[in-house]
Amino acid sequence: MPDAHALAGKVALVTGASRGIGKGIAIALARQGATVYVTGRSVTEGDYYLPGTVGQTADDCDAAGGKGVAVACDHADDAQVEALFAQLRRDHGRLDILVNNAFLLSDDLIEPGSFWEKPLSNLEMWDVGVRSNFIAAWHAAQIMVPQKSGLIVAISGYAATTYTYGVIFGTSKTAVGRMSRDMAVELKPHSVAALTLWQGLTMTEKAKDNFARMADKMTASITSQQGSSTEHPGRVIAALALDPAIMSRSGGEFITAELAQDYGIADVDGAMIPSARATRGSPIWQPIA
Numbered sequence: 001m002p003d004a005h006a007l008a009g010k011v012a013l014v015t016g017a018s019r020g021i022g023k024g025i026a027i028a029l030a031r032q033g034a035t036v037y038v039t040g041r042s043v044t045e046g047d048y049y050l051p052g053t054v055g056q057t058a059d060d061c062d063a064a065g066g067k068g069v070a071v072a073c074d075h076a077d078d079a080q081v082e083a084l085f086a087q088l089r090r091d092h093g094r095l096d097i098l099v100n101n102a103f104l105l106s107d108d109l110i111e112p113g114s115f116w117e118k119p120l121s122n123l124e125m126w127d128v129g130v131r132s133n134f135i136a137a138w139h140a141a142q143i144m145v146p147q148k149s150g151l152i153v154a155i156s157g158y159a160a161t162t163y164t165y166g167v168i169f170g171t172s173k174t175a176v177g178r179m180s181r182d183m184a185v186e187l188k189p190h191s192v193a194a195l196t197l198w199q200g201l202t203m204t205e206k207a208k209d210n211f212a213r214m215a216d217k218m219t220a221s222i223t224s225q226q227g228s229s230t231e232h233p234g235r236v237i238a239a240l241a242l243d244p245a246i247m248s249r250s251g252g253e254f255i256t257a258e259l260a261q262d263y264g265i266a267d268v269d270g271a272m273i274p275s276a277r278a279t280r281g282s283p284i285w286q287p288i289a
Contacts (some may be wrong), residue, residue: 006242008033009042011092013084015075015136016102016128018042019052021155021202024230025099025237026057029088030066032238035092039084039102063067073224075102075132076124085139094147097241098140098177101155104128104167115167122168129172130179137183137194144165151241152187152194154180155233156253158280160198172285178251181285184197184251188288194249198283200257200276229275239263253283 012029016022018040026036038061040054041047061068071087071146073080086097106122137152144150158164159173181192206211236259240246243263257273259265266272 005065007096007238008240010034011037011088011094012097012099012241013037013039013072013088013136014099015039015132016262018238019050019057020200021099021168021230021233022099022116023057023060024202025101025234027060027064028069028231028234029238030061030064030068033066034238035063035067035069037071037088039068039071039075039086041074043072043074047157048155060103063123065133066149072125074102075136076128081132081135081139083096085143086151089143091140093143095140095143096150097224098136098144098150098152099155100133100136100153102128102136102173103155104133109165109169111286114263119165122166123179126175130175133176134177137179141183141187143191144192144284147185148191150192151237151246152180152192153237153240154194156196157199157201158276160253161281161284175284177283181251182286184288188247189252191247192278193198193240193246193268195228195240195249195251196253196283197233197259198253199228199233200229200255200273200280202233226274228257231266232256232265232273235265235267236260236263239265242245248289249287251285251288253285254281266270271289 012034014022014026017026017038026038030036032173038054038057042053058070073084105123152177156173156176159170180194180196200239233256257275
């Protein structure tokens with residue numbers, strides 16, 4: 001692991017960080033001394049059925065040794081996203097890491113039913129999960145390109161190649177990988193990297209709730225995995241941001257557990273998370289280099 005101040009002076013933005021993977025990534029980056037902007041729609045406890053707010057995540061980033069900045073932001077609202085990046089410019093004039101994590105999971109995600117039996121409103125997963133990634137990256141690139149440095153990370157998973165939860169979910173996760181790959185092509189001349197992480201089972205608040213209520217509805221390919229903590233992918237992202245050869249990875253899709261092994265990164269409990277490549281599938285896109 002990098003030392004506790006390895007990301008001091010760096011500015012990161014993690015979208016969808018009120019709870020779950022986003023919160024864990026934000027805290028992991030803060031542990032390395034970064035200033036981390038955290039966005040989400042949950043401002044007050046009770047806004048959502050699970051605990052967590054952007055303010056609490058920012059406080060946890062402070063406690064971890066970095067600096068947390070909470071910004072209430074609905075990533076389906078372009079004006080709110082524009083205001084977020086305007087605030088970043090005013091406050092720091094730079095951005096070193098963007099983690100596109102925000103994803104609007106439908107309430108019936110793991111309920112039985114085919115795509116034509118579920119409401120068209122589930123297309124919100126494309127709005128916040130694909131379109132929102134592009135918009136955040138569009139704003140981030142306008143900061144990173146002039147500074148000739150930066151890392152844009154999209155969070156995806158094995159659903160990009162293996163049927164998981166449904167048509168919209170899988171299509172969305174596949175799309176972000178291709179988006180990152182093509183962004184990498186255009187960002188390469190400016191020394192800005194873009195890549196995708198395939199995150200396996202992560203023990204978020206939602207995952208724990210789902211296991212408690214409806215584990216019998218989940219496929220064995222998911223329930224048989226060794227889940228990671230929410231901070232595990234953040235540790236990997238910190239290592240990527242500090243890697244002097246990061247451009248050699250730009251454009252690729254990477255299984256988080258495999259990158260962790262490459263960098264010698266264990267989970268918070270000391271465990272090495274295994275890759276599920278053999279049972280769940282292999283990434284599509286390789287680095288453009």
